Amino acid sequence: MRPTVQPTNEELVMKENEFIVSKTDLKGQITYANRVFCTFAGYTEQELLGQPHNIIRHPDMPRGVFKLLWDSVQAGNEIFAYVKNMSNTGAYYWVLANVTPVVDRSNTAVGYYSVRRRPSRAAVDAVETLYREMNAIENRIGGKEGIAASVKYLNDLLTERKVSYDQFILSL
Numbered sequence: 240m241r242p243t244v245q246p247t248n249e250e251l252v253m254k255e256n257e258f259i260v261s262k263t264d265l266k267g268q269i270t271y272a273n274r275v276f277c278t279f280a281g282y283t284e285q286e287l288l289g290q291p292h293n294i295i296r297h298p299d300m301p302r303g304v305f306k307l308l309w310d311s312v313q314a315g316n317e318i319f320a321y322v323k324n325m326s327n328t329g330a331y332y333w334v335l336a337n338v339t340p341v342v343d344r345s346n347t348a349v350g351y352y353s354v355r356r357r358p359s360r361a362a363v364d365a366v367e368t369l370y371r372e373m374n375a376i377e378n379r380i381g382g383k384e385g386i387a388a389s390v391k392y393l394n395d396l397l398t399e400r401k402v403s404y405d406q407f408i409l410s411l
């Protein structure tokens with residue numbers, strides 16, 4: 240992550256009709272960012288190209304969520320996820336992201352694609368509570384085991400509620 244950017248309490252809110260779009264290579268390095276992406280992130284496309292996608296990572300995001308994201312797309316599946324991102328001013332902005340693999344004609348993954356839209360306030364409130372708990376678990380246990388435990392916390396919650404991850408996310 241960028242060591243010089245400190246998170247602030249300023250929130251940037253997406254408009255209803257806006258989409259934040261980016262593409263990455265297989266390692267998660269940015270290969271395309273649309274204008275709305277650049278506006279929210281506070282970088283030009285030239286500054287973003289070739290950078291790892293964690294350039295806009297917010298420290299409030301649990302590592303377990305990114306593990307789920309990468310496990311899904313590397314297995315060839317799409318995923319929906321609520322993500323709190325950080326602009327280069329330290330301001331935060333919430334998105335509902337749909338991340339998909341991009342495949343070539345032989346169905347081999349060549350990169351990834353993410354389209355993000357404005358999440359509802361109710362969904363953000365619910366996810367904030369969930370992510371706070373996942374972070375607490377990750378911090379308490381630490382390392383890879385901490386990440387596994389926070390993912391387990393989420394999976395146990397889904398089992399208890401008898402819903403799949405997708406059903407849960409899209410019901411918020």
Ligand SMILES: Cc1cc2nc3c(=O)[nH]c(=O)nc-3n(C[C@H](O)[C@H](O)[C@H](O)COP(=O)(O)O)c2cc1C
Nearest residue numbers: 263267292293295296297305322324338351352353
């Ligand atoms: C297509 C795509 C889009 C991504 N979008 C974001 C994003 O908007 N914000 C973010 O923090 N991470 C995003 N990631 C995940 C990052 O690659 C990275 O896993 C995450 O920022 C955690 O970084 P860290 O493991 O270095 O802490 C995306 C990954 C892919 C493949």
